[in-house]
Amino acid sequence: MRHVEVSLRPQTREPVLAVLDSERIDYTVVPADDDSEYDALVSFTLPKNAVEVVLDELEEAGLGEDDHTVIVTADTVISRKFGALKQRYTKTLDDERLARHELYAESEGLMSTLPVYVTLTLVSAIVATAGLLLDSAAVVVGSMVIAPLIGPALAASVGTVLNEHDLFWTGVTYQLLGVGIAIAGAATFAWLSKSLFLVPPGIDVVEIDEVSERVLPNLLSLFVAFGAGIAGVLSLSTGVSVALVGVMIAAALIPPAAAAGIAIAWGVPNAAVGSLILVFVNLLGVNITGLFTLWAMGYRPHIRAETGIARQLVRRRLVVFTIVILVLSTFLVGVTWASYERASLENDVTTEAEAVLDSPAYQDVSLVEVELFLEEGLLFEPAIRLEEGTLLEQPERIVITVEQPADDDHPELASELDDRISTEIGDDVTVHVRFVEYDTA
Incomplete structure (x- = not known):
């Protein structure tokens, strides 16, 4: 709720009061001092969503910046007329918004x-x-x-x-x-x-x-x-x-x-x-x-005459902002796609490694981790390689870590994984297998 106080000039007093009467708004009028440039102080309370509508009507009736308008928040209003006024306004999102003056x-x-x-x-x-x-x-x-x-x-x-x-x-x-x-x-x-x-x-x-x-x-x-x-x-x-x-x-x-x-x-x-x-x-x-x-x-x-100017400004700035965002977002799109490619590649390698390890010959061997590397041992990062700025670079070395009992030996596992994964991803990539052995106490 908003409490509005307006110091009115002599020429705006009657038109403003006429609008308040037509809107059935409860108000009070206090005459101004004889040495004041204003004629009277009128005060009234409005629902928050009615402020802009009522002020627009008052401005059409002659209220201007030469008058003095103050809008403050009201916590509680006890008035039968105010309750009826409040019910005249719907409760949509637009009606909950502040008046442009308050905004x-x-x-x-x-x-x-x-x-x-x-x-x-x-x-x-x-x-x-x-x-x-x-x-x-x-x-x-x-x-x-x-x-x-x-x-x-x-x-x-x-x-x-x-x-x-x-x-x-x-x-x-x-x-x-x-x-x-x-x-x-x-x-x-x-x-x-x-x-x-x-x-x-x-x-x-x-x-x-x-x-x-x-x-x-x-x-x-x-x-x-x-x-x-x-x-x-x-x-x-x-x-x-x-x-x-x-x-x-x-x-x-x-x-x-x-x-x-x-x-x-x-x-x-x-x-x-x-x-x-x-x-x-x-x-x-x-x-x-x-x-x-x-x-x-x-x-x-x-000022209503400026609505067309504002509309042009809004359209122009929306277009400019959108174009700039689209240009800059190409980097974000590249990173997003690269992240998807990396996840897909890791998933494919993991799937093929698990398929090999599902064989009865490797029933005691379990997959621990799949790592993708670039040359010189750098961890594969397809989104962007920050040191050199390359984008979507394919891995040159895949390291698969498996776990097996200390008394097991599977020398053929590395070549089998290499054949299976190289065939699947279709790239000239080296597959290394790291064995982690464990004993059971």
């Missing part, structure tokens, strides 16, 4: 001052970098909580649909500044951690689980950004707390930015490129879904 104020209020925004973003990036290097999901989640990124992301979308250019450009500037600060801060902190030996020397940061999933993201990562954008807009436009949703938006941006900084500090350019692509794809994903959701919910500019 603008809420999105503007989510924007921190520049010093606070820069400081919180920098701290968040440093904490996320530490969490990635520690391989600690809890620390990474903590970094998302303090990231102030939801305000700029939503402000840019609100500024577009309401044709508020200042709000839009402020949101865009803050977003780009935040991403830049996060990446630079993460790279600096990671370099210091490496130089001061805060992490073990010689560590392969790309192999850390929390890092690897951000430097080699697949297409599913994009849907995290889409969900964050939709949830952010719905939480803002319906008056629900945006604190938790802000964590989701930060989850799409801060950890990838921190991973990019780590890759830069360790001098792994291909890993840095993968993380940077994920950052910007997620950033665009949040903005495109936020923009689309606001427009679908019916938000339009305050």
